[in-house]
Amino acid sequence: MLAVAAACHAQAGEASPPPLGQAGLERLDAQASRLERLHALVVAEQGEIRFERAYGGPGVDQPANIKSLSKTVLAALVGAAIQAGIIDSPDRPVAELLGSRVPAGADPRVREITVGHLLSLQAGLERTSGANYGSWVASPDWVRDALSRPFVDEPGGRMLYSTGSSHLLSAALTRAGGESTLALARRLLGEPLDIAIPAWPRDPQGVYFGGNDMQLSPRALVRIGELYRLDGVIDGTRVLPEGWVEASWQPRGRSPWTGDGYGYGWFVTELAGEAAYYGRGFGGQALYVIPGRGLTVAITSDPEPPSPGGQFQQTLHALVEGMLGAP
Template sequence: MPTLTRRAMICSAACGFAAPAALGQSSAFAAAAARARQMDQLHSLTIVQDGRTVIEDVRRGPSAATPVNVKSVSKSVVSALTGAAIDRGHLPGLGATLGDLAPGLIPPGADPRVTAITVENLLTLQAGLERTSGRNYGAWVNSGNWVAYALSREMVAEPGAVMLYSTGTTHVMGAVLTEVTGRSLLSLARDWLGDPLDIDVPSWARDPQGYYLGGNEMALSPRALARFGEMYRLGGRWQGRQVLPAAWVRDSFTARTRSRWSGLGYGLGWFLGEADGTAYALARGYGGQVVAVVPDRALTVVITSDPTRPARSEGYFGDLQALLERDIIPSAPRA
């Protein structure tokens, strides 16, 4: 499975986040932008090349500075917060188990193997529990205790054996972060990501016990998403500050499993693919919300889309993946 290489990049003044001239019409990405405009689900396309915004094209929806629902891109945010928690000593590492970290979250009657589920299992969606996404999502969010419901599902695989895409799994990770730090996921996101990146992190949905939903429904603007992606591209740094450990970024971009739907690898909250001989990492949300990080091309791409319409691998998301792999990545020179 591919691993994205780390490159030491230096961000240019203000990291190029001033409004781009003429929306990059003279850039190598103009043709890709024109093709993106033909997609009726797409709301905005942002391309940051070598620290400079070369495309910022908002076709529908609010401005590039307005937070929008990023759906399951939230899973990559929860992963980032987990890396920050490990760096700060709140978690001992990826091998720490639910039984050690937050035994009070485990409901009576849960499969005994639940206690051995690790942080790594949660972030890689390999908890082994029956999924709470897809057709099971409604029953889960209508339950009286989202954490207990997720952890009381049938164990359909051994922990660490297979990827089972499930928002409930990432929600459990978010609840663990709250338990070990004594702080809400919102507070952590604002402190550990919002402040150093200078981005707005609005409040979002909470479960009946008050835990902020981990893995869905967060809102970030396209410009905030671009800074989040650029921070990862730069090995966890932003404007001279180490926001996340470089080793965490490398681990996040190392595939540990694979999606049976898209065929993409999956690391710590990031899908992983390859195009034009270059590895890339992808945060992906329902409807076609995308943050793509391509370190070897000094490239970050953000796409926001209609969050109410599906984006399946054989449909709209497949179109977005083709846009990225065939049009955008090959247009960027190797860094």
């Protein structure tokens, strides 16, 4: 069992959320067992693991490629870096942190892009994901390539899902902190959360990939989810700045595919009548936090192509909803 410090946010006289029933957990297991792509599932309620099972793949306590769920973890790392004084604010222009990494001929609007814009995928630059992903990762300088792309919206405009935006955050953290993103992640997240963070791929300049291919176990993901459920404080240590979770879960843009809101690395939706916040990655990687029920749910799946498409995310939503709705 994984114990996590209890939340202290309930108001006096406020009714406790209904606990998960055995029927809900059995329904969850039955539905999950039918999903061939699923590898592992862990459910924590009020900080205690209520259910965990490996259906395939590495298992619940071994690192797995979480694909673009890395964006949610990177957002946590940015918050931890602000708490540690490495970055002063999400309003900081990222060009000031990147310094000489900004191309000399970049559009002047590059200097208007803030850390917050990158966290919420509102940089305004042409996406490096989708059809542009292959050429971007094949480029000799991922930072230069991302910053040299044309603007298709203004900084702070619509959500443009782009791993290049997340990678700019990794490069900014590296320069601001004077140590690698991996070292920062291990020090600012790994140590206080007591989780292992293995090395993951780097770009041609040695910057750890921002927003993709991190390796974390489902149990480690639960700890990150719990950090947010507990408003940035875990085991008595404040890891994220006060107010960071609220800011992260404030919708700033909207997914053009699902219509869900998007904050700082988290999608915002509603499941079974409950406010729910989630991160996701290619192939069925997911982390859910449902504060009203005291729940954190981590899911890992086969990360290899072909992609099951966005419909699989809806399947995972239904999985969680079935657990919530069962008596």
